Amino acid sequence: MILIKGGTVIGPTGATPADVLVVGEQVSAIFSPGQGPAEGDFETIDATGKYVIPGAVDAHTHMELPFGGTFASDTFDTGTRAAAWGGTTTIIDFAVQRTGEVVQDGLAAWHGKAMGNCHIDYAFHMILGGVDDESLKAMDTLVTDEGITSFKLFMAYPGVFYSDDGQILRAMQKARDNGAMIMMHAENGPAIDVLVKQALERGETDPIHHGLTRPEALEAEATSRAIWLAGVAADCPLYIVHLSASKALEQVAAARDLGRNVFAETCPQYLYLTLEDQLGAPGFEGAKWVCSTPLRSKHETHRADLWQGLRTNDLSVVSTDHCPFCFKDQKELGIGDFSKIPNGIGSVEHRVDLLYQGVVDGKLSLARWVETIATTPARMFGLFPRKGIIAPGSDADIVLYDPAARTRIGVETHHMNMDHSAWEGYEIAGKVDTVMSRGRVIVKDGAYHGGKGHGQFVRRGLSDYLI
Numbered sequence: 001m002i003l004i005k006g007g008t009v010i011g012p013t014g015a016t017p018a019d020v021l022v023v024g025e026q027v028s029a030i031f032s033p034g035q036g037p038a039e040g041d042f043e044t045i046d047a048t049g050k051y052v053i054p055g056a057v058d059a060h061t062h063m064e065l066p067f068g069g070t071f072a073s074d075t076f077d078t079g080t081r082a083a084a085w086g087g088t089t090t091i092i093d094f095a096v097q098r099t100g101e102v103v104q105d106g107l108a109a110w111h112g113k114a115m116g117n118c119h120i121d122y123a124f125h126m127i128l129g130g131v132d133d134e135s136l137k138a139m140d141t142l143v144t145d146e147g148i149t150s151f152k153l154f155m156a157y158p159g160v161f162y163s164d165d166g167q168i169l170r171a172m173q174k175a176r177d178n179g180a181m182i183m184m185h186a187e188n189g190p191a192i193d194v195l196v197k198q199a200l201e202r203g204e205t206d207p208i209h210h211g212l213t214r215p216e217a218l219e220a221e222a223t224s225r226a227i228w229l230a231g232v233a234a235d236c237p238l239y240i241v242h243l244s245a246s247k248a249l250e251q252v253a254a255a256r257d258l259g260r261n262v263f264a265e266t267c268p269q270y271l272y273l274t275l276e277d278q279l280g281a282p283g284f285e286g287a288k289w290v291c292s293t294p295l296r297s298k299h300e301t302h303r304a305d306l307w308q309g310l311r312t313n314d315l316s317v318v319s320t321d322h323c324p325f326c327f328k329d330q331k332e333l334g335i336g337d338f339s340k341i342p343n344g345i346g347s348v349e350h351r352v353d354l355l356y357q358g359v360v361d362g363k364l365s366l367a368r369w370v371e372t373i374a375t376t377p378a379r380m381f382g383l384f385p386r387k388g389i390i391a392p393g394s395d396a397d398i399v400l401y402d403p404a405a406r407t408r409i410g411v412e413t414h415h416m417n418m419d420h421s422a423w424e425g426y427e428i429a430g431k432v433d434t435v436m437s438r439g440r441v442i443v444k445d446g447a448y449h450g451g452k453g454h455g456q457f458v459r460r461g462l463s464d465y466l467i
Ligand code: DUC
Pocket: 062, 067, 185, 290, 291, 292, 293, 321, 323, 343, 344, 345
């Protein structure tokens, strides 16, 4: 039994001074300050001056993802440990069905990578790399038997993960019937491939051309098309991943204004980083920030619009799209040809801090901070109320956040398996102080007390966030 005493508990409805009693792996009770059990034969954690928040839920990670001739550099061991350091206590990673592969085989491979290796709890979405009669049947099985209730499709990456509109519609109809969520990588891949080829023919090989060949219009068009297709599939629940551009956000907002079950997430990189300052860094340096969707121009309104979208709930979730690659030997695969740079940024350790900086900057309320990083992802993907909230009966996944301390991000101090940081030098006016995962204190006093294998696979239910 552990009593967390003297802190301010933050939930999606606001802040309350309260003491939290943890018994075993769960929250047992929440008391008015000082009204809990008197000190005795149990541990007390002093949370005076700290925010007590639910462990964060990162609904979009790619540990060990095969991509661009290499693999994302974090394993489930290194990636979930780094997540824990940063206050994330659940990840939802993407299991992959490659084109031609049986869905259940792809899922089994992902279980094989993760089982026994995770430091925090984990769940899976399923990437469908080939929509056909078999994989459509498998969608039902995954929902009913495997606790996998969301499926990612790609309008980008022809020849790799791409689905055409007919395949997308069929998967959406299936999801409409079995209650699953369709997650969409919304970029017009065939059109992007034309622009990439033309750029390379002109000798434009630097990393910035990754962004210039993936213009906002092709994200907005795909987002709009996905929304229309979901409408044809009788308002199949649709979740746009890694939304980066103002005009894509407009499409989502318009659908939501009509009462549609259309949702979207953004990621910290789109809230802070830009095409010019990062992707356009001199020489090949910009490769560190090659990700898709790409970073957008600082001369347009994207970042301000995304922060506003988080306030209005047109953006409901902040995930990381954690997909780390080392600079040496991995990002370097694209020297002389930006299209060969593996796509991805590593941030799983930093999302709680980077979004807290939004609170400090007056862009988000404390309640909205917790809602976008923990409560809504848990609700969106069928983990609530076990995850995403501090309430009696919930898992004791709890973070003590210290608003009086500071965090400086960099490769010397981070725990991700990366030889650089996309966030080098970023300073946050706050710090993850203590992290508890299912009742076990895994980070405290700057030391790590967790362990590989503590994290368990969590079967998810259907979304409880639908309108
Ligand atoms: N985008 C990335 O940046 N990396 C992996 C896959 C994706 O869609």
